[in-house]
Amino acid sequence: MIYFNNVSKVYNKDAEKGSSIALDDVTLTVTTGEFVSIVGHSGAGKTTLVKMILADEVPTSGTVFFESINVLKLKNKELTKLRRRIGVVFQDFKLLSNKTAYENIAFAMEAVGKTNEEIESDVPHVLELVDLSDKMFHFPYQMSGGEQQRLAIARAIINQPELIIADEPTGNLDAINTYEIVQILKKINDLGTTVILTTHNRGVIDSVGGRVITMEKGKITRDDKNGKYVI
């Protein structure tokens, strides 16, 4: 499904005071339906790697494919279409602050051209799935961190994407909320959606299981089918 071919990313390549290598010749394949956890310390290159799938970061060299599409060659409209096939969950939630929980999810549906009837029927349903029915008309600032992250997941799954990218989704959450988020992501994966999760939380990896890719200084140092957190 996703293929990274010798991908490198160097920040400030031409700077006199030295450049910073975020990714160093990474080659990686993710197949459909996998749950892939990418682990590593801060600055290991996890976020840079997943941002490249969305073309939110451009590699210095190498290619990134989503199925047969070379992500880096996409024009604006095609990129918009690709992003509609991917759900994204961020550590800092990235919710639209001036929209209610309902409107945040409705916005993602409007973006892909869903009708008002579809929005009115699907949004309450997905909010129920993440246990936020009673917060439907609350703004993000009126919700706890765990609730905001559940809302972000609801937004990510509403259009039934083929891939969910969760970039440190539990980074700002306590243990109970972390557990809940991981369970939701596992459930999504069980239903057939590919999930790529980046984290540096040992507990998360141990409870998820599945494939674990370890990164250090921009390189993949381990790739285990049933891996553990070994940093």
Next chain:
Amino acid sequence: MIELKRITKAGFINFSRSGIISWAAVLVVTITLCVITAIILLQAVLHFSLDQIKEKVDVTIYFAVGAPEDKILSLKKSLESLPEVEKVSYVSAKDALKLFRERHQNDYPTIQALDEIKDNPLGGYLNVKAKEVSQYESIANFLKSDDALVSGSTSVIDKVNYNQNKTVIDRLNNIISGAQKLGFLVTLILVVISVIITFNTIRLTIFISKEEIGVMRLVGASKMRVRGPFMVEGAIYGLIATIITLIIFWPVTAYLGRTMTNFLGINIYDYYISNLFQISVIILLSGVLLGMVSSFFAIRKYLNK
């Protein structure tokens, strides 16, 4: 159509939820529209004053005593056919004498002297008004030519006062032209400054939302879906600012109309009321376009991700 409805609705919701930021933008657009309205009114005062001055300028052609009337009327006709000429009025020798007597009715020695002469010592004259002050010179040049000016070998024209007034007319012409150029320049500078300030304020309101714009793009929203509500917000700024500006100028012009009519030469309140529709259209279009175009360009930078 459904997309347009959603964009419009989102624009209105964003405006109402942005609170003080929206009203700060409205305030800045209002200041810009006040500047534009003030300029419209000042231009009206300037044009009125210049028209008043132009009204006072004319050229008089004095004819020799006993000049044949048919020759004078023929010249009047020729002058009227000139494209530069707005109006030509003829005062006959008899009327000239009558006007002279009226003007000097309290000047006993002059009236007595006239009575003693018995014959009318005054000739008739033509009063020529040009469309523009700058056109008097070409009228004077026409009078210098041979056409219809002579009766036999004698000139029927005694004198043309253009030559005496030439310096004053030229200076006046320069003042009018200078005032118009200066007015245009001041207008341009003020409008440009106002537009820059408005653009930067709207850019600031969009800068606050730059992260959200990025998120919208990441969830797959098209450029138009992201940009549209901001442009609608910009239009709302313009619409509200127009209403506020029109309300502000109502009492302001009423006050100026009461107190400054003698000084300005024009009742600014009457002008404002009689041109309210045109002024409203101008400032509404300026405000809405300014808001929309500023939003369009301000958001561009954050959309290319």
